[in-house]
Amino acid sequence: xxxxxxxxxxxxxxxxxxxxxxxxxxxxxxxxxxxxxxxxxxxxxxxxxxxxxxxxxxxxxxxxxxxxxxxxxxxxxxxxxxxxxxxxxxxxxxxxxxxxxxxxxxxxxxxxxxxxxxxxxxxxxxxxxxxxxxxxxxxxxxxxxxxxxxxxxxxxxxxxxxxxxxxxxxxxxxxxxxxxxxxxxxxxxxxxxxxxxxxxxxxxxxxxxxxxxxxxxxxxx
Numbered sequence: 001x002x003x004x005x006x007x008x009x010x011x012x013x014x015x016x017x018x019x020x021x022x023x024x025x026x027x028x029x030x031x032x033x034x035x036x037x038x039x040x041x042x043x044x045x046x047x048x049x050x051x052x053x054x055x056x057x058x059x060x061x062x063x064x065x066x067x068x069x070x071x072x073x074x075x076x077x078x079x080x081x082x083x084x085x086x087x088x089x090x091x092x093x094x095x096x097x098x099x100x101x102x103x104x105x106x107x108x109x110x111x112x113x114x115x116x117x118x119x120x121x122x123x124x125x126x127x128x129x130x131x132x133x134x135x136x137x138x139x140x141x142x143x144x145x146x147x148x149x150x151x152x153x154x155x156x157x158x159x160x161x162x163x164x165x166x167x168x169x170x171x172x173x174x175x176x177x178x179x180x181x182x183x184x185x186x187x188x189x190x191x192x193x194x195x196x197x198x199x200x201x202x203x204x205x206x207x208x209x210x211x212x213x214x215x216x217x218x219x220x221x
Contacts, residue, residue, distance in 0.1 A: 013038075014127070015205070016092040018173075019135030019186075020166040021157065022146030027192045028135065028201075029093035035202060038089035041080065044072045054106075055156035062106040066115060070099050074122045081127070096126045101172045105164060131180045131208055133201075134173045137187040139163045181212045189217045 015038075017029040026042065033040035045051065050065040073096055080090075103115045137145075142162050146154055173181065182205060189197040197217060204215045 014090045014092070014129045015131045015133065016095045016129040017133045017135065018095050018098055018169075019137070020142055020169045021154070021162060022142040022144075022149070023135045023137050023186060024145060024191065025135055026093040028133070028186075029091050031191055031198055032202070032205075033091040035198065036089055036091065038091045041076070041090060041092040043092075043094035044076055047072055052152075055154070058106060063108075063111045063115070066099065066103050066107060067118065069102075070115070070119060070122065073099065074126070077126050092129070095129060095132055096123065097172075097176075097178065101168050102165075105168050128179050131182065131205065132173075132176070132178075133182045133184060133205065134169070134176075135184050135186045136166070136170065137185070139166055141187045142166060176212075180208050180210050182208050183212065183214045185214075185216045 015032065017025045017032070019025045029042075030040055032038070048065060048068045050061050050068050054061040054065040073094070077096060099119060100116075103112055103119070107115055139159065139162055143159055146157060146162070173183065184201065184204075191198045191201060200217060201215070204213075207213070
């Protein structure tokens with residue numbers, strides 16, 4: 001179980017947690033929000049009616065699912081500004097830029113070209129986080145964690161697709177330069193169940209000023 005902390009992010013600070021399917025980004029974002037006493041923003045995954053269909057028939061529903069994700073995430077980001085939520089410290093379990101990772105992975109060339117035109121128009125209006133925490137993990141760990149959470153539509157996800165997604169995330173964040181970035185190897189740790197792991201990560205977050213920083217925890221065991 002996560003340990004509640006006493007630190008603060010500071011007024012208006014904005015941290016986003018990202019990573020491939022099953023890596024634990026939503027759980028970590030929730031734990032960080034509790035630690036900092038910050039507002040938690042969750043990715044609107046469940047609102048996408050095309051996601052289960054995509055996993056059943058990726059070729060047919062890839063474009064529809066991606067555009068649906070894009071528009072829902074944009075709607076949520078717009079609401080954040082309208083409600084002045086960024087006047088408070090905020091922790092999000094996604095970054096808007098993640099849409100391009102999956103778009104490049106699943107769309108055809110023509111679909112990707114159209115998608116990029118839509119994305120570019122919307123992305124120009126999105127506020128960038130003050131820090132992005134990228135969680136990475138071994139494929140076998142991602143598979144195990146995904147099965148453990150037991151979402152019905154995710155039973156269609158195969159190991160090969162999981163590995164492709166994880167590699168696409170690594171390529172994306174290898175070239176990422178929009179914000180300060182903390183890359184965390186999370187294969188052997190549990191930020192939710194082990195308060196020590198979370199406390200160590202919080203300390204590491206406090207040291208990130210600019211550029212890219214890598215963090216390889218010693219592990220819970």
